[in-house]
Amino acid sequence: MCLNASSNTGALFLVLFLQVTAVRLQAVNRSIDDTFGDSVTGQRPVFSPTTPGVWANQSCTRCAIQPPTSDAFDGTYTASTYNSTLGNISITFDFIGTAVYIFFILVNNPPNPNIAATTAANFTLDGALVGNFTHAPDPLLPDFQFNESALAFSTSDLENATHQMVISTSGLNESIFVNFDYALYTFENAVETESLTSESQSPTFVTSTGSSPRSTTKNRSPVGAIVGGVIGGLAALGASVAVLFFRWRQSRPSALTSATLLYLNRSEVSNPPPVDTISEPRHPWQRVDLNEEIEQLRGKAGEPLYLLHSPSCANFVQEEVFARGTNTAQLQGQIHIMSEQIALLQARQSSMWEQGLSNEAPPPYTSQLPS
Incomplete structure (x- = not known):
């Protein structure tokens, strides 16, 4: 029987979660409401002139045009x-960001045809005129337009820095209605994240009351945390590789520790003891001794032969034979010697002397084995 020279060993799996803190810029939309101001800083727009009665809010009861506040x-x-006597009216606010969107409330069906309902304005960014807007009432449209349907001006691709926007109406001979609802600006906010995927965010236009985007995030740049996380992750990875290698080396089986090859030298093949002349017939128990000897020699001859022809032990036998300095031919020669001994014993067993039919002594064993 061939013993298995290897043993089952469990595999070691080590999963490393390398959490690296990164800093990226995230586009955040912030609002500037006409009344509540900037959603982060609280800074309100400046309405000029400041003369009482020039500007009015949703609380005005004497105003001819009163849009529903539920949609504002x-x-x-x-x-x-x-009107021309005012010379100029304006709305001014500052923001830090890369884009800005300005929303009016537009009128299409004034309660009285004589009421001014046309809207017109210029847009000046950082001292430069960048656009203008004009809207004439359209009876086919809703009475009032809000939010994205009332987008008066937008610009993007700005430097993420402080900018000043001035909305103005001046130099016209007709009456112009200007209703400022709110502005949105896009701010590039530095945030910590575990994901290195960049994101961009388009402005979200509000379609109902009270849905003001008010997002704040602290700006930090943890360079030390990034470097430390990377170094720590590499150290952990190296340690895990060393542990795996050590476990693998320990689990390797020794080539010659699980089984010993049955091997016989010529000196180990013993001669049977001399047999004296027997005058009495042999009894059955005397024949048993020869049967046992035959079976023992068969076992010794069969085990090396099994090892030579067993596929599962072929490599192991080859290593053992080479380790002892013995080749396959020598091993087969020993098997042949033992086979001859078996044949001799079988001849004795079937002889007339062994069966008790002769009083002559059996033929002696040879003292030397053939080389």
Whole structure:
């Protein structure tokens, strides 16, 4: 029987979670309401001129045009009617970001045809005129337009820095209605994240009251945390590789520790003891001794032969034979010797002497084995 020279060993799996803190810029939309101001800083727009009665909010009861506050951003708005005697009206606010979007409330069906309902304005960014807007009432449209349907101006691809926006109406001979609802600006916010995938966020236009985006995030740049996380992760990875290698070396079986090859030298094949002349017939128990000897020699001859022909032990036998300096031919020669001994014993067993039919002594064993 061939013993298995290897043993089952469990595999070691080590999963490393390398959490690296990274900093990226995230686009965040912030609002500037006409009444509540910046959603982060609280800074309100400046309405000029500051003369009482020029600008009015949603609380005005004597105003001819009164849009429903349920559709206005944060339920508020600030409006004015320009005329040539005013010279100029304006709305000014500052913001830090890369884009800005300005929303009016537009009128299509004024309660009286004689009421000014046309809207017109210029947009000046950082001292430079960047656009203008004009809207004439359209009876086929809803009475009032809000939010994205009332987008008066937008610009993007700005430097993520402080900018000043001025919305103005001036130099016109007709009356102009200007109703400022709110503005949105896009701010590139530095945030910590475990994901290195960049994101961009488009502005979200509000379609109902009270849905003001008010997002704040602290700006930090943890360079030390990034470097430390990377170094720590590499150290942990190296340690895990060393542990796996050590476990693998320990689990390797020794080539010659699980089984010993049955091997016989010529000197180990013993001669049977001399047999004296027997005058009495042999009894059955005397024949048993020869049977046992035959079976023992068969076992010794059969085990090396099994090892030579067993596929599962072929490599192991080859290593053992080479380790002892013996080749296959020598091993087969020993098997042949033992086979001859078996044949001799079988001949004795079947002889007339062994069966008790002769009083002559059996033939002696040879003292030397053939080489």
